[in-house]
Each structure stands twice: as C-alpha cells, then as structure tokens.
Amino acid sequence: ELNGFPDWIMPLRAAHSAEVDAVLLTCIRDEWQLTPERHSVHGVLSKLQYDSSGVAAHYGNIVLDELARSDPCHPLVLNQALAIVMRDAALCPRLASLAAQRLEVHCPPSEHFYAWFIVWLTLDAAGALDTLEPLLQQSDPQEADTLVIRLAAALHEPSWVGLQQANPSYLRLPAVVRLARLLCRHVRTTDDIHRRGVFTSETRDHAQQVG
Numbered sequence: 584e585l586n587g588f589p590d591w592i593m594p595l596r597a598a599h600s601a602e603v604d605a606v607l608l609t610c611i612r613d614e615w616q617l618t619p620e621r622h623s624v625h626g627v628l629s630k631l632q633y634d635s636s637g638v639a640a641h642y643g644n645i646v647l648d649e650l651a652r653s654d655p656c657h658p659l660v661l662n663q664a665l666a667i668v669m670r671d672a673a674l675c676p677r678l679a680s681l682a683a684q685r686l687e688v689h690c691p692p693s694e695h696f697y698a699w700f701i702v703w704l705t706l707d708a709a710g711a712l713d714t715l716e717p718l719l720q721q722s723d724p725q726e727a728d729t730l731v732i733r734l735a736a737a738l739h740e741p742s743w744v745g746l747q748q749a750n751p752s753y754l755r756l757p758a759v760v761r762l763a764r765l766l767c768r769h770v771r772t773t774d775d776i777h778r779r780g781v782f783t784s785e786t787r788d789h790a791q792q793v794g
Contacts, residue, residue, distance in 0.1 A: 587630055587633070587634065587635070587636065588630055588634065588636050588638055590636075592636060592638050593636055593637060593638055596638060596641070600641075604641075604642075604645070607627055607642065608645060610626060610627040611627055611628060611642075611645075611646065611649060612649070613626075614626045614627065614628050614655065614657075614660050615649065615653070615655045615656070615660065616655075616656060617655070617656060617657040617660055618656055618657065619656060619657050619658060619694075621657060624657055624659045624660055624663070628646075628660060628663040628664055628667065629663055631646070631663075631667045632663045632666045632667055639667060639670060640670075640671070642667060643667055643668050643670060643671035643674050644671070644674060646664050646667045646668055647668045647674050647677060647678060647681075649664070650664055650665070650668065650678075650681060651681060654685065654695055658694035658695060658698060661694075661695060661698050662698055662746065665678070665698060665699075665702050665746055666746055669702070669705075669706075669746060669748065675706050676706075678702060678706060679702070679703060679706035679707040679710070682699045682700070682702045682703035682706070682707075682711075683703060683707075683710060683714075685699040686699055686700060686703065686714060691726075691729075691730050691733070692729075692733070697733055697734060697737050698737075698746070700715070700734060701734070701737050701738065701746050702746060704734075704738075704751070704752070704753045704762075705746060705747065705748055705751040705752060705753065706751075706752055707752055708751070708752035708753040708755070708758035708759075708761075708762065709752070709758055711753075712753075712758060712761050712762065712765075715734075715765070716761075716765070718730070719731070719765070719769075727769060728769045728770075730769075731765055731766065731768075731769035731770060731790075732769065732770055732786060732787060732790040733786060733790070735766055735770050735789070735790035735791075735793040736786045736787070736788075736789035736790040736793075737789075738793050739789040739790070739792045739793045740789050766793065770790050770791060770793070772791070774787075775791045776788055776791065
C-alpha cells in the first residue's frame with residue numbers, strides 16, 4: 584500500500600505476530616541507517632506514524648527500545664520514530680527521560696537536538712526549560728535568538744506535527760509563562776516578516792506564528 588498498511592495487516596499479525604514483528608523490525612532497523620542526504624523517507628516508520636489500522640499500538644515500545652540503543656542517522660526518521668512513541672502515553676515518561684539524556688550529547692544547530700528538545704519540552708517543560716535558560720545565557724545574543732527561533736518554528740512547522748500533543752507540558756502553568764518570556768525576548772515582533780502574495784514560509788515565518 585502506498586499510503587498505509589494493507590487491510591490484512593492486523594489479521595496477519597494476530598495469526599503470526601512474531602513473524603510480522605520480525606519483518607517490520609528489520610525494516611525499521613534498515614531505516615535507522617538511512618543517511619541524512621536522502622530527501623524522501625516514506626517507509627515503515629512513516630506508515631506507523633500515521634497509522635489508523637491499530638497496528639502502530641504494538642510498535643511504540645519496540646521503537647522506543649531502538650531509540651534507547653541509538654538515534655537514527657536521518658533527522659526525519661528520528662522525527663517519525665519519536666512521533667510513534669508519543670502516540671502511547673504510557674511510554675512518554677520513559678521517552679522524556681531519554682530526551683534529557685540525548686540532549687547531553689546533541690547540541691544546536693543539530694536537527695537531532697531540536698527534535699529531542701521539542702519532545703522534552705512537550706513532555707516535561709520544566710526540565711527542558713531548566714536546561715534551555717542557562718544555555719541561552721551562555722550563548723551570544725545572535726546564537727540565542729537563532730536557537731529560540733528554530734525551536735519556535737519547530738513548534739509550528741507542519742513537519743513536526745507528529746510531535747505535538749493536545750495538552751503539551753509547555754502550555755501549562757507555570758511553564759507557559761517561562762516559555763512566553765523567552766519567545767518575547769528572542770522572537771521579537773519588531774523583526775516579524777510581513778509578506779504579500781505567494782511565498783514559501785521559512786523558519787522565521789513559522790517562528791513568529793508561535794511568538
């Protein structure tokens with residue numbers, strides 16, 4: 584199927600769960616190795632991310648175990664993997680803890696940094712902001728602006744929609760006040776871009792929609 588799993592995937596898994604899991608895990612591990620230079624990534628993980636058949640419910644823990652071992656090479660594959668895990672609320676505490684660990688390794692401007700930080704901000708905003716605020720203080724003003732603008736854009740960009748939740752931690756008090764202060768400081772309305780006609784949205788366009 585081009586846009587999802589075939590209708591028979593659930594009956595097949597019900598009858599042969601070990602075999603189906605083994606095949607899909609092999610595909611997932613192959614996608615883990617895709618290089619960042621690849622433009623299009625629409626494999627098993629993409630299907631699981633947007634699955635409506637119910638099969639994805641069986642793979643959140645499997646994908647989380649793979650994440651605990653290592654990050655995918657391709658940032659879009661990482662994004663897909665994170666979105667799959669975030670579909671299962673029971674897995675989110677473990678994922679938040681893993682995000683905190685990964686951010687000891689990844690630094691901006693790495694796409695992996697932003698992916699993991701959005702996850703942490705969504706699941707545990709207090710912990711994420713406790714790390715972000717000192718990082719911004721240690722950065723020069725331009726670097727701090729760039730970091731917050733990219734984070735704000737990531738919260739708005741359609742490509743990150745799988746990492747968003749209905750009631751994210753960063754929109755709850757008191758975290759939302761802390762986040763709003765950072766956005767006002769670094770995504771300044773005086774720098775907003777005002778476009779007319781047809782245009783392609785860029786990072787600053789997305790960021791100002793949040794800020």
